[in-house]
Amino acid sequence: MTKQELEVCIDKYNKDIYSFCLYLTGSPQEADDLYQDTFLTAVECKEKIEFGNNPKSYLLSIALRIWKNRKRKYAWRRRIADIQPIAEERDAEMAKSAEPSPEERIARQEKDMSVRMAVNKLPDKLKIVVLLFYMEDLSTAQIAETVKIPAGTVLSRLHRARRILKKELEDVLNG
């Protein structure tokens, strides 16, 4: 990846990659590390990124690979770190954006919060697939490529994740 490609990627996929890192690691510090390492690894890669293809899924796959390698290191740090602050920060930010009415806004925030908590509680395997599908908007084929699992496995994991979330969020969704 050339420096210019790097700049284009940072500009274009900043949110996509950073949000993914944040959900994956659960802490801003670790997200910063993972985000940085992802791009630096991409720069080191001699192979050219095909810009016609999806550089986003390429970057996501790098992030996943690094994260899997370091999961143990990250995991013990995570026990110390608190996931809560991220959600609060983001909600404070969201509160600033224009929404119909304060009540509606609060209700929506609460709902979003519950959904995020539920996603966070999913086992990693399922969580990753859910993030790639709902957050990153990847197709199941792209997910298969990114996570390097068969497409059928992607579908079954998505299905399992949906079932768990549906049950978990029953009240929230119908309320």
Added chain:
Amino acid sequence: MDKKLDDALRNALMPRDEADLRLNRKIVNHAKAQRAMTQREITQRTMTAKRTGKLTAVASAAAVVLCVSSITVYAAWRYLSSSEVAGSAGDISLAEAFAGEQALLINETQSCGDYRITLLGIVSGEALSAYPHEHNGSIAGDRTYAVIAVENGNGMAMPDVSQEAYGKTELSRNLSSGDTGKERSVCEPVCADKPELFASPLIGGYNPALYNLAGMAGNYTDITEDGVLYRLIECDNVEIFADHDLYLCVTEGTFYNREAYRYDKATGEISRNEEYEGLNALFALPVDASKADPGKAAEYIAALGFESDYLTEKLYAELDDSFEVKAGEGNPYGAEAAEYALQFVGNPYAWGEESLTQGTDSSGFTKSVYAHFGVSLPHDTTGQREIGTEVETVESAQPGDLIFYETPAHAAIYLGEGMVVHAMPEMGVCISEADFDEIAEIRRIVDGCED
């Protein structure tokens, strides 16, 4: 239910979080370092014997990488910060000032023709720099510093300040981006020639032609990094004028360009000349108005003494009805030339032009008047001052002699009786008293200089 779940998930998980500017900048800098290291390894491997002077090769190789693709992306994080620029210029103390609270981070970009100019930051204050500016023997401590980043919009790297192309020609060279279909994985080291740039703070209500970097004990340092030209400018503190509009202008050239901007004397407003074809960026400086110090400002203006440079009464002069151009000796066309020049009074001024009717600047005026008599003069006062013979005093000057002034360089045609006719900015071709400004030199156009 499934649709509800899908929507809820999409909504809640929408990527909203982003890495901040600092982190992105860190990554770009790291990547740069990585690349430089790899390049160095390659160089060392292939050129084990000779190591001298390879650093520049590494640097230019890294710069070349930039112009590979046609993808363009402009964001402030890709530039060095104003603090980093000051640091690269070797001024740690100023770097700290730019990182401190009193500094204004602006990061505003203006695109002008092929250029992309970004005003990164500005800081003012006492003794900020490790290298205080010396002016006329005394140390000027209270200064304003600003950093701009200049990029060429057509994707060419700005030349390294250490390279030969630096400072030689103007930048606006158009490279045909051509062969679009093919991918060029390796790019020729095409670098733009370094342009002459003029960047300066301007003060609303004060004539920008006088009150600019050149007039306010200014100075600048250029740094090129990764194809981006960074200019650190400094001049006397303009914050004391914060109750006026403050601007920062960027043009091509070495001096303030009157054509590029409009100055409304009535309102004091300075604006871009929309008709000007060329670089004429103009930023508003968001300086806190409470920083203004009108007393100090008045003192400063008085100390600069521009107001008295042009003696207004002498500048706006008229000829008596009885005035006649008298022929002198040893000056074959003098009286005729003076007489001829007088008929153009009232015609417009235009910088760089030399049309007696459509617009001319001062040296264009003297050149065109003498051209009428078959004498060819160069179109610049420096060159004109080498023509003919010198006349010692204005008392011994004869009609048709050329009178030259400095700062700003200016030329006029002597009429006799202490009067001159000349093309004056904002006034056009007009009559003034010869000593409206300090006379630098008087030249007589004699026979010998006829071509």
